[in-house]
Amino acid sequence: ETGVTQTPRHLVMGMTNKKSLKCEQHLGHNAMYWYKQSAKKPLELMFVYNFKEQTENNSVPSRFSPECPNSSHLFLHLHTLQPEDSALYLCASSQDGGGNQETQYFGPGTRLLVL
Amino acid sequence: GQNIDQPTEMTATEGAIVQINCTYQTSGFNGLFWYQQHAGEAPTFLSYNVLDGLEEKGRFSSFLSRSKGYSYLLLKELQMKDSASYLCAARDSNYQLIWGAGTKLIIKP
Numbered sequence: 616e617t618g619v620t621q622t623p624r625h626l627v628m629g630m631t632n633k634k635s636l637k638c639e640q641h642l643g644h645n646a647m648y649w650y651k652q653s654a655k656k657p658l659e660l661m662f663v664y665n666f667k668e669q670t671e672n673n674s675v676p677s678r679f680s681p682e683c684p685n686s687s688h689l690f691l692h693l694h695t696l697q698p699e700d701s702a703l704y705l706c707a708s709s710q711d712g713g714g715n716q717e718t719q720y721f722g723p724g725t726r727l728l729v730l
Numbered sequence: 731g732q733n734i735d736q737p738t739e740m741t742a743t744e745g746a747i748v749q750i751n752c753t754y755q756t757s758g759f760n761g762l763f764w765y766q767q768h769a770g771e772a773p774t775f776l777s778y779n780v781l782d783g784l785e786e787k788g789r790f791s792s793f794l795s796r797s798k799g800y801s802y803l804l805l806k807e808l809q810m811k812d813s814a815s816y817l818c819a820a821r822d823s824n825y826q827l828i829w830g831a832g833t834k835l836i837i838k839p
């Protein structure tokens with residue numbers, strides 16, 4: 616299943632580095648999501664974009680900066696991260712971000728380690 | 731507050747049946763999802779329930795009781811490949827997904 620792809624799959628960065636995560640969906644969807652998944656914790660919704668407009672920002676620190684240039688691509692720009700930001704970052708997409716039977720489709724994630 | 735509870739870990743035997751429970755408390759309710767996530771991989775959609783009752787899909791079935799705020803995922807004829815984490819998520823009145831922490835299912839031969 617290659618409906619939602621993410622690069623890189625693994626990333627190690629220092630606290631002073633700047634890096635970007637990329638997500639691309641090939642499903643013709645209009646909504647895209649960034650989630651943070653830490654061990655033994657529920658998925659944490661970070662950002663939602665619907666038709667390229669940000670519709671949700673769940674009090675995410677400004678060291679995480681999303682960008683959605685079009686409905687197929689989503690980026691997460693990272694700078695001056697902290698070790699507690701180490702986690703699996705998942706991208707997902709859905710048809711239009713609403714509706715009763717909206718199903719989200721996930722990418723494989725980027726495993727991030729901040730040293 | 732909004733909350734999803736599911737067991738942290740379960741163990742079952744190959745060929746057997748296992749039931750993974752999920753209870754939810756949300757502001758409004760617009761459906762419940764189950765996802766499967768193998769280690770290091772993407773969560774994949776398994777089932778969706780919005781009305782009370784049982785939805786069957788091959789070896790997997792999902793049940794919902796809205797009055798009890800309760801759902802379960804039933805896996806029959808367990809196979810080794812079913813070893814994974816199973817995520818329960820309820821959609822609230824704002825169509826936000828509230829996620830559980832996942833149940834790690836270990837299948838033993």
